[in-house]
Amino acid sequence: MKKHLLSAGDLTRDDAVRVLDTAAELLGVAQRPIKKLPTLRGRTVVNLFFEDSTRTRISFEAAAKRLSADVINFSAKGSSVSKGESLKDTALTLQAMGADAVVIRHHFSGAPHRLAAAGWTNGAVVNAGDGTHEHPTQALLDAFTMRSHLMPDGGTGNDLQGKNVTIVGDVLHSRVARSNALLLHTLGANVTLVAPPTLLPVGVDAWPVETSYDLDDSLEKADAVMMLRVQRERMNASFFPTEREYSRRYGLDTTRMNRLPDHAIVLHPGPMNRGMEITADVADSGRSVIVEQVTNGVAVRMAVLYLLVGGATNEEEGS
Secondary structure, three states, X not given: OOOOEOOHHHOOHHHHHHHHHHHHHHHHHHHOOOOOOOOOOOOEEEEEEOOOOOXXXXXXXXXXXXXXXXXXXXXXXXXXXXXXXXXXXXXXXXXXXXXXXXXXXXXXXXXXXXXXXXXXXXXXXXXXXXXXOEOHHHHHHHHHHHHHHHOXXXXXXXXXXXOEEEEEOOOOOOHHHHHHHHHHHHOOOEEEEEOOHHHOOOOHHHOOOEEEOOOHHHHOOOOEEEEOOOOHHHOOOOOOOOHHHHHHHHOEOHHHHOOOOOOOEEEOOOOOOEOOOEOHHHHOOOOEOHHXXXXXXXXXXXXXXXXXXXXXXXXXXXX
């Protein structure tokens, strides 16, 4: 793997499968009485979050602590950022404290790339979501979840070749959709994006996906359906008539779920707008793997930190 994880597009098939296979081995740590490994003892991981987050921040914190790393949690609220401190000065401060990895979430697209390329930190940079651009570890945990359900023997050593994945909803504002489109294509899956015309981004024709405006037509062949949250906080215009109309055409309810093949699963990156893009009975159904995604997220992020911070160094020391 490269030194940083900034985009799902940076991962080759071998890179992606290596992360997923490593995560499969680490998943068992959560079932142990003592949920700790000494792998990153003495290393420092900084969670640098300029944007609100619950699942991703806690997931990265749990992942680093289970690998015995020292964790520094930084939130823009209550910090010197509110006084005008720049990303550069924040990064230089963290570097002076000896950060071995910086996990960054930022409201500006491209901020993780800037941090990695500018030389403000010597540590590995992991993109935990930048604006409406990408969220590569979310795509990895989604792929891990799909592989464990859709591939023989949990999929270890395999990709998702030939599987049909339908991603539905607010693609325009979704960094999850972008990362999944890239990673799932790398892993051999066929991806279909379903959304109103107003919620598909300009240039989507160049993505390695098919697009559709009709959810019902995309369900019967789907092996997995991922519902995206409607991101009202990023909308500065009216992208659809009403919430009720959106739910009627693009929401996943029991009737639509029953059109899926028997083996198909339902995913959601969270947080959910229950009753809008997904009904409560679908979210809590036996086909839903939404809670499992959270569990898998810790294992996948442990794998990423191990391979970026611990694995490469250990290999170098052993050579």
